[in-house]
């Protein structure tokens with residue numbers, strides 16, 4: 271059972287002078303089929319009917335029960351992720367956004383992103399999401415090459431991917447294309463072709479991920495042949511160079527945007543902001559004046575439905591230990607090309623700067639960061655060896 275808000279407000283050793291910006295993440299856990307590389311909390315719907323109405327009711331109950339933790343705090347962004355949220359009907363997404371608006375004060379410029387899969391694309395569907403209040407669409411394209419899409423088990427082909435991006439570009443000023451690289455059997459030429467096709471839509475935002483083989487996936491059981499490290503590194507060099515040429519700045523390890531078109535929701539994560547996470551398996555991070563709380567919702571969709579409708583959506587929660595906070599901050603902030611200001615570190619962790627001074631000196635001596643009087647950023651070398659850099663901030667064993 272989750273602790274009461276009074277419990278979270280009791281005195282403690284941290285001192286957060288102001289609370290961070292608050293975002294809302296909503297998880298919709300179903301997909302048409304499970305991709306063989308995917309370890310997200312996503313479940314194949316197959317031929318079963320989506321329990322849309324019940325799930326929307328569960329999300330509302332979840333949000334209502336969570337309100338006391340974030341009372342009066344304005345919401346800077348909403349991210350409806352999955353899974354495949356575009357499986358939900360535009361009316362369902364409309365009802366969800368209306369629920370959120372009726373319960374939480376959204377800022378005027380609130381970014382509302384929805385993740386879409388080209389396999390769920392039909393004409394006018396994306397426009398209907400825009401009418402429901404979504405103002406940013408993120409499309410999981412992965413590749414525009416039919417053979418590669420097939421090899422990674424996607425439900426859509428390149429024609430559907432192009433049609434989906436075309437409609438997204440007409441219906442949304444802000445949209446993102448997700449691509450993956452180092453795909454099974456992918457050549458450098460095929461990567462260039464994927465980039466050419468993505469740039470043709472003039473996306474304001476592009477995310478490009480190195481395919482990773484995650485434990486407990488079908489690819490982990492049966493790993494496909496993939497480009498070696500040298501080829502993957504040539505691919506990353508090509509991605510960095512060509513995105514720059516296309517006017518997209520690499521502002522985070524895997525994220526590229528035109529100036530002013532960065533994803534506000536993800537930026538808030540990377541700047542160690544707060545987020546309430548509702549929906550099956552969703553994670554949340556909520557700050558209080560003397561502590562930082564992490565929460566998780568029940569992971570199995572059916573179990574989540576039952577628990578959330580009974581007013582008990584949280585499966586576990588814990589306070590972040592004081593000596594783990596600096597590392598958690600660095601796991602996020604050092605992913606950003608521009609790093610962070612020292613004032614932000616103090617504001618978000620409630621710790622004095624002296625806590626990380628030895629690790630900063632060590633990182634500087636190894637050429638992994640650059641810093642001045644007010645800010646710290648990963649050096650190009652630090653960006654390449656990010657986990658080595660982040661590990662310098664681990665709490666003593």
Ligand SMILES: C[S@@+](CC[C@H](N)C(=O)[O-])C[C@H]1O[C@@H](n2cnc3c(N)ncnc32)[C@H](O)[C@@H]1O
Pocket residue numbers: 307308309310352353354385386387388409410411412448449450479480481482483484
């Ligand atoms: C949570 S998924 C949601 C997008 C949507 N479900 C889809 O796949 O079309 C977000 C993105 O993470 C990336 N991703 C998922 N699994 C990955 C893996 N094993 N390695 C690299 N990137 C991955 C994909 O680019 C995907 O679009």
Ligand code: SF4
Pocket residue numbers: 300301303304305308309310312352353354387410
């Ligand atoms: S569509 Fe996206 S979330 Fe669903 S299984 Fe595939 S990668 Fe995972």
